[in-house]
Amino acid sequence: MKKDFETFLNSIDDTELNQSWLQAKAENVKRKRVERTIFIIGVLIGIFVIYQLVPIDWGNIKFNLFIFMFPLILFFIGLLMVWIFSKIITFVLFSKSGFEYNNTYKEIVIDKLLKNFWDDADYIPLKGMPEEVYRQGKFEFYDDYYSEDYMEGTIDNKYRIKMAEVATTKEVETRNSEGEVEKKTVTVFKGLFARILLQKSINNEIRISSSTKINIKPKVNMDSNEFEKYFSVYSKDKIFVMQILTHDIMNELIQLKKDALCNINIYINNFNMYIRFRTGKMFEAKLNESEIIDRNNLYIYFRILNVLEMLVKNMTDQIENI
Amino acid sequence: MIIVAIIVVIILVYILAKYNQLVKQKNIVKQSQASIDVYLNQRFDLIPNLVECVKSYTKHEKETLENIAKMRKEYVNGDKSIKKAEEIGSKMNKIIAIAEQYPELKASEQYTNLQDSLRKTENQLQAARRSYNIDATNYNTTISTIPTNLVAKMFGFREVELFQIEDYKKENIDISKGLNG
Numbered sequence: 001m002k003k004d005f006e007t008f009l010n011s012i013d014d015t016e017l018n019q020s021w022l023q024a025k026a027e028n029v030k031r032k033r034v035e036r037t038i039f040i041i042g043v044l045i046g047i048f049v050i051y052q053l054v055p056i057d058w059g060n061i062k063f064n065l066f067i068f069m070f071p072l073i074l075f076f077i078g079l080l081m082v083w084i085f086s087k088i089i090t091f092v093l094f095s096k097s098g099f100e101y102n103n104t105y106k107e108i109v110i111d112k113l114l115k116n117f118w119d120d121a122d123y124i125p126l127k128g129m130p131e132e133v134y135r136q137g138k139f140e141f142y143d144d145y146y147s148e149d150y151m152e153g154t155i156d157n158k159y160r161i162k163m164a165e166v167a168t169t170k171e172v173e174t175r176n177s178e179g180e181v182e183k184k185t186v187t188v189f190k191g192l193f194a195r196i197l198l199q200k201s202i203n204n205e206i207r208i209s210s211s212t213k214i215n216i217k218p219k220v221n222m223d224s225n226e227f228e229k230y231f232s233v234y235s236k237d238k239i240f241v242m243q244i245l246t247h248d249i250m251n252e253l254i255q256l257k258k259d260a261l262c263n264i265n266i267y268i269n270n271f272n273m274y275i276r277f278r279t280g281k282m283f284e285a286k287l288n289e290s291e292i293i294d295r296n297n298l299y300i301y302f303r304i305l306n307v308l309e310m311l312v313k314n315m316t317d318q319i320e321n322i
Numbered sequence: 323m324i325i326v327a328i329i330v331v332i333i334l335v336y337i338l339a340k341y342n343q344l345v346k347q348k349n350i351v352k353q354s355q356a357s358i359d360v361y362l363n364q365r366f367d368l369i370p371n372l373v374e375c376v377k378s379y380t381k382h383e384k385e386t387l388e389n390i391a392k393m394r395k396e397y398v399n400g401d402k403s404i405k406k407a408e409e410i411g412s413k414m415n416k417i418i419a420i421a422e423q424y425p426e427l428k429a430s431e432q433y434t435n436l437q438d439s440l441r442k443t444e445n446q447l448q449a450a451r452r453s454y455n456i457d458a459t460n461y462n463t464t465i466s467t468i469p470t471n472l473v474a475k476m477f478g479f480r481e482v483e484l485f486q487i488e489d490y491k492k493e494n495i496d497i498s499k500g501l502n503g
Binding site: 242 | 442450
């Protein structure tokens with residue numbers, strides 16, 4: 001039986017996680033210290049260089065914007081570079097325990113979290129969703145695909161669910177201020193993706209999206225202004241849409257959208273239902289120095305899975321009734 | 323003179339564009355109405371089966387069962403008004419409500435299948451009505467807002483009637499009235 005968040009959190013045995021948390025915490029302290037040292041050295045070098053480059057006669061000073069601003073801008077750019085450099089260096093030198101903590105967190109906490117929702121959940125953190133499955137959702141065009149945190153399970157002993165974190169990127173061409181074409185990699189989607197196998201084919205397709213960026217035709221007008229504030233619906237069959245999206249279901253979706261705090265895309269086609277949440281990174285551990293398990297971070301994952309479960313339940317019930 | 327001619331042309335083009343928009347919207351409404359007719363026919367086609375299924379259990383309701391069969395015939399042969407359709411729909415629901423009071427009838431396979439078909443067609447019908455109401459509301463809004471209302475008046479476009487879905491639903495669940503109510 002599904003536990004609420006508090007009960008779930010209390011039920012986690014964190015003894016095994018404790019050791020890696022302590023190591024990661026110690027490593028984090030070291031990392032911060034090294035970062036700080038590199039930064040201070042950078043600042044001192046910067047001040048020295050500026051002092052050497054800009055000999056200011058303090059006795060006979062006149063205000064000159066160029067003399068003051070140019071070295072100052074250079075100084076801040078230098079500081080930014082030192083900061084980035086310190087982050088890279090410390091990441092390379094001090095990330096082993098952090099990785100270990102993350103892996104243990106996934107093995108213990110995330111596995112348990114998924115099993116709280118789906119008893120038979122089989123979670124494989126290093127495996128990804130096959131790209132072919134994601135492509136079937138016809139969400140967007142992209143160039144590169146990456147996936148991890150794969151999970152497979154059964155909802156209500158009826159519907160098979162496959163779920164994973166997915167990230168897609170695309171190369172775009174932009175023109176810089178000098179009119180030259182520059183290639184840039186942009187993230188198209190990063191978040192949770194799930195495919196649910198329905199028991200009944202709907203012989204139709206419907207797309208429900210809370211993102212305003214997509215432009216697919218034909219768009220179906222709905223008889224709820226409130227619902228249209230949050231979602232757009234696309235399908236060739238208006239009557240089918242009305243059958244799926246009853247007033248009760250629309251109200252549920254609005255509530256779930258509010259709970260999810262991120263964009264939701266749903267695509268139903270024949271026997272498949274594809275759901276996406278634009279959550280950003282999912283199931284990663286966040287190191288909190290006062291708690292072995294970062295409560296707020298875990299609650300975000302819990303809330304998203306709860307919304308997913310409710311969404312699937314509502315939609316599948318409705319599809320069964322048609 | 324040229325300025326006046328340009329203004330006249332602009333007005334004519336505007337009227338033409340608005341006229342086309344109204345025709346397009348009216349056709350969408352007609353299409354939605356046609357869908358309702360299709361689902362209503364599907365639903366009313368179940369009446370003979372319903373009557374057949376119920377009559378052996380509810381012999382004293384013979385007159386009502388004959389009455390609904392007659393009403394369905396009238397609907398199929400001509401009077402396809404919303405009022406008539408709702409009248410038949412309401413009668414059907416009352417028969418179903420009464421049938422629910424006969425456990426043997428309720429348990430029969432024929433009745434269960436019939437109930438399933440009725441539920442499906444009712445579901446589709448509700449959806450078609452909602453779809454119609456959305457299209458009809460869009461059309462009604464267009465012809466009643468300034469300045470399209472002037473073009474609508476000029477060419478005789480009139481507001482269309484909406485289905486009062488909520489009232490209809492209420493009537494469906496009011497089983498206390500009995501068969502002859």
